[in-house]
Amino acid sequence: MALDAERIVANVLKVAALPAVALKFSEAIKDPLTSNQDLENIVSEDSALAAKVLMIANSALFNFPSKIDTISKAITIIGHKQLSEIILSCSIVAMFKDIPQDVIDMDMFWRHSIAVATTARILAASRHEQNIERFFTAGLLHDIGKLIIFVEAPKYAVEIITQCTKTNELMHKVEKEVLGFDHAKLGAMLLKKWKLPEDIISTVHYHHMPSFSSGDITGPGIIHIADILAHALQFGSSGEMFVPTLNEKAWQALDLDIEILSSVIEQLNVQYTEAVKFILG
Amino acid sequence: MAKIKVKELEVGMTLTADVCDPNGRFLLGKGCELVEKHIKALNAWGVISVEISDDDIPEDINRIEISPEVYHAIEEQVKTRFQHNDMNVPFVKELVDESVRFFVEQLGE
Numbered sequence: 001m002a003l004d005a006e007r008i009v010a011n012v013l014k015v016a017a018l019p020a021v022a023l024k025f026s027e028a029i030k031d032p033l034t035s036n037q038d039l040e041n042i043v044s045e046d047s048a049l050a051a052k053v054l055m056i057a058n059s060a061l062f063n064f065p066s067k068i069d070t071i072s073k074a075i076t077i078i079g080h081k082q083l084s085e086i087i088l089s090c091s092i093v094a095m096f097k098d099i100p101q102d103v104i105d106m107d108m109f110w111r112h113s114i115a116v117a118t119t120a121r122i123l124a125a126s127r128h129e130q131n132i133e134r135f136f137t138a139g140l141l142h143d144i145g146k147l148i149i150f151v152e153a154p155k156y157a158v159e160i161i162t163q164c165t166k167t168n169e170l171m172h173k174v175e176k177e178v179l180g181f182d183h184a185k186l187g188a189m190l191l192k193k194w195k196l197p198e199d200i201i202s203t204v205h206y207h208h209m210p211s212f213s214s215g216d217i218t219g220p221g222i223i224h225i226a227d228i229l230a231h232a233l234q235f236g237s238s239g240e241m242f243v244p245t246l247n248e249k250a251w252q253a254l255d256l257d258i259e260i261l262s263s264v265i266e267q268l269n270v271q272y273t274e275a276v277k278f279i280l281g
Numbered sequence: 282m283a284k285i286k287v288k289e290l291e292v293g294m295t296l297t298a299d300v301c302d303p304n305g306r307f308l309l310g311k312g313c314e315l316v317e318k319h320i321k322a323l324n325a326w327g328v329i330s331v332e333i334s335d336d337d338i339p340e341d342i343n344r345i346e347i348s349p350e351v352y353h354a355i356e357e358q359v360k361t362r363f364q365h366n367d368m369n370v371p372f373v374k375e376l377v378d379e380s381v382r383f384f385v386e387q388l389g390e
Contacts, residue, residue, distance in 0.1 A: 060327065063325070063326065063327035065325045122303065125303060125304050126303075126304075126305070128304075128305070168364070170365055228376070229376070231362070232359070232362070232363070232376050232377075232379075232380045233380055233383055234362075241362070242362050242363075242364060242365050243362050243363050243365065243366060244365065245365045245366055246366055246367075246370060246372060246373055248370060248372070251372050258371055258372055258375045261372075261375055261376060261379050262379055263303075263329075263330075265379055265383060266329045266330060267303055267327075267329060269383075270329060
């Protein structure tokens with residue numbers, strides 16, 4: 001019996017509403033009359049979140065020479081849009097951090113996602129993309145569909161893993177056979193219900209097949225490459241045993257030199273440790 | 282020319298290539314003889330490694346010594362995980378090499 005993807009997403013929505021702070025913040029920055037003080041007030045409603053945002057602003061990800069000790073300073077230095085992405089990322093991880101660990105090691109799952117997010121951010125910076133935090137968010141969320149399968153359909157999740165081990169096939173392909181859809185599609189459906197920006201949705205949807213994306217290939221392409229790197233270097237675990245198949249068109253479209261890989265890995269190694277500490281700690 | 286981590290740099294070493302920060306911003310030029318404030322700046326801007334002349338490499342720098350058997354085992358493990366990829370594609374080939382090097386370096390640490 002195949003599963004109904006719509007019903008699974010509806011079940012998730014019942015228990016997991018997007019945190020109010022993240023929504024309020026992204027709404028507030030759309031209004032040109034919003035002051036930094038207004039934004040600071042919103043973030044301060046959730047003191048744990050505010051503390052986390054400050055830690056990230058002070059981490060190796062940003063490398064600012066002086067200490068950022070208030071939210072309004074973080075807003076000025078990091079920027080509205082970028083900070084909005086960081087808040088969204090932190091609150092979504094917090095939301096899914098404490099789910100039961102019977103079938104999946106949540107710590108390892110998020111470590112993989114953080115590695116993909118960090119790598120995506122580094123690749124985006126190398127391409128001089130405008131809002132590199134957008135790529136961080138997309139990286140963090142790219143496998144959220146997998147999480148949903150584990151939580152909402154654990155029996156199917158076990159069947160998928162068993163079949164992967166038996167056939168040495170890639171997980172997203174087995175998911176399609178067993179469920180009729182894969183985690184990328186399921187994740188995109190949830191993000192759509194959460195009304196996240198369209199480019200994040202299509203980035204998550206096409207991260208295994210970037211050249212199928214009808215829009216700009218850059219987003220899915222960057223997450224696709226970042227996912228391959230994170231699997232190759234075994235940062236965390238998404239449950240996938242193998243390095244996903246490279247989509248050559250995606251790599252070519254990014255117009256980056258392969259020589260860059262060694263420096264990307266060096267930066268990742270430093271930034272990953274800090275990102276894990278601040279997001280999961 | 283040799284690559285060295287910024288944390289291993291010493292005053293008096295000479296750069297053999299231009300140094301940019303991770304976002305491509307130019308910081309120091311080829312031929313620059315490092316003084317204390319250069320090293321501080323490299324750290325502040327998040328530079329992780331730079332190129333210096335072979336003569337400047339300190340002799341006691343940790344060289345990773347690893348048996349050919351262990352190296353081979355690591356290489357095999359990496360290649361197994363890449364079985365869904367075409368090894369003839371330059372990107373894949375480079376990433377396999379970089380991954381092997383990454384795991385060997387981790388073993389050294």
